[in-house]
Amino acid sequence: MSRGISGFQPGRLSQALAARGLSQVQLASMVGVSPATISKWKTGQQAPESEALDSLSRVINISPEWFTRPLPEKCSLPLFRSNASAHAAARSMLEARLEWAQDIVLALNEFVDFPDVNLPTRSFDDPQQITNADIEEAACECRDLWGLGRRAIPDLALAVEGAGIIVVREETGVATIEGLSAWSSELQRPFVLLSSDKGNGFRSRFDLAHELGHLILHKGIDRSTDPQRYKLMEDQAHRFAGAFLLPAESFAADVKTPVTLDSLLLLKQRWGVSAAAMVMRLWALQIIDDDVKSLLFKRRSARWGVKAEPGDDGRAPEQVRLLKRTVELLASSGILPLDAVTGYLGLAANDIEKLIGLPEFYLTNKAPVVHLAKLKASLNPAPKTNQESAVVLPFNKGR
């Protein structure tokens, strides 16, 4: 580096650009420097001077000191639900958000122990090795490990976080990518980022189970852009999600044949899984054949369209709680007061609130003032106290 502040981490700038979805040119105009300068900062040929860093941190809304923090080891490359080239920028953004979540957990890990990672171990190195029987077995083993029995899982997010997986659920603005997951080599712990954009509790549960499938089945498998291989891995994660949420022995007993969409709508509320996902599960279990599956999907489209199903609002999206509880624990024990969290983690307060799942303005305590209407004094007279009838009770210290 020729000049500028010492310790500037170029990787942090790349991360921030990705997380904010900004191009170098856009950032340059906002900071008031040339695009070439940004490029030099990014490649490490040059470091910004303190004034430029101040401006940079204001624009990106991250503390200047954060740019000097060394980058931890990257997570494993996540598998995205959409591999389309049109979503390249969105994928980078989500990857950067996941890295920020890892930063937060690394920082909090100084003070607390998170639940131990408790997942079935599989060592496949090629998706072709994984059979349907392997997937069913992994799903059952996971349920057994977590003590979930074989009925509907009341709160999947709670079970997943209890198994030591860090789950982040935030609005990403990219509804086409429902979630991603990765293993952090630094923490030896898996991370899942779920998009909350659709606000559908049923979809969200299935997305989480899908990511769980990737974490268990594809942990040791290299990511590939080969569409066939990618599709196979997605199908396997889908099959896992179906097997995990709808175990063969108990779900099959609940289903009456011939299957109708209305009977599936009743089961939807009981199992917390959409009718479409149940049709796919019935097909995977060979309870219905290709023709019945097509017929059910055709009727589904004809009756409800493709985007929503009746009863989608019957279940609120499950909330994540592990990181929120950590912040609350540290604050209540006096180790890390709420107003010190932002400084300690280095990120902007609203970013931390979103990633941790805290309510808005929780850290800054700058909630908008709400003026509550008051009753007129005449309508709410002060209660009259009859002092004469009061009895003074002596307080006997000796007893």
Added chain:
Amino acid sequence: MPDGAYLGVVNGRSSWKDTRSNAKPVTTEIVRRRRLSTRNFFDVESRYTKRESYLMTYSRNDTIADLLVANIPRDLVMGIEDAFDAGAYRANNATKDFDKKHRKNALGVMRHFHMNELFSEALQVADVEIVPLKGNGVVIGKAGMFKFSRVNMSSTVWNNCKRSAKRRELAEANQAMTQLVQPSLFAPQEITSGTFFFIACFSGSLSVQPEKPLQIYIAVPEEKMQGWLFREPLNQFLARYDAAPQQIDLAKPKLKAHQLDTERQPEL
């Protein structure tokens, strides 16, 4: 069902034999598959050894349903459910050409034989049969501390299974279990045995679902068979096996040991 009635219908063998010979290969195949898929599961000794501590510590707080679930393998219950449906279906097929004037009687008798036969097969697969198929006799199985048998009913009033001397004898084992329903004034008695029945309820009419039981129940009789200590439809009872224990909240961070500074803890 009186013994004489059995003999009367057994004499009309031709139709009975034909149905059996057609259906036999399917059942054998089912049995063979069950044997293969459940070989380890039906390692009865090891399973019951694991339950031994539970079985020996019954108290009034244990419900009869819990005892049944702890003693009877889920697959056995499902196997018997299938056996009843298949037996009733075969009996209906075997008697559908009979004259209306005695078809109802023939159907009842055939149900006894076909359902007894398939019930026996299911018990053999699970390796729990103690009184095998023989003549008109009742097939009896044993699961954990329970002995069990089957009963067919064709009315809503559950009063006809008392007529069987064998079933009355079996029911006597439920003397100690009565305390779970009606607490006694004396010290709780240890429950070491019991009896239950799989009861197939039919409509009693040839025009309402004669090929299949309307409902199958699992029921624990009172010791003198004057009532029922427990009675539940089988599909409802099966759900007890899958009941998830209450989800435990493990998503809790713990402060690291060196952070536990008592001076900073708020006073309780």
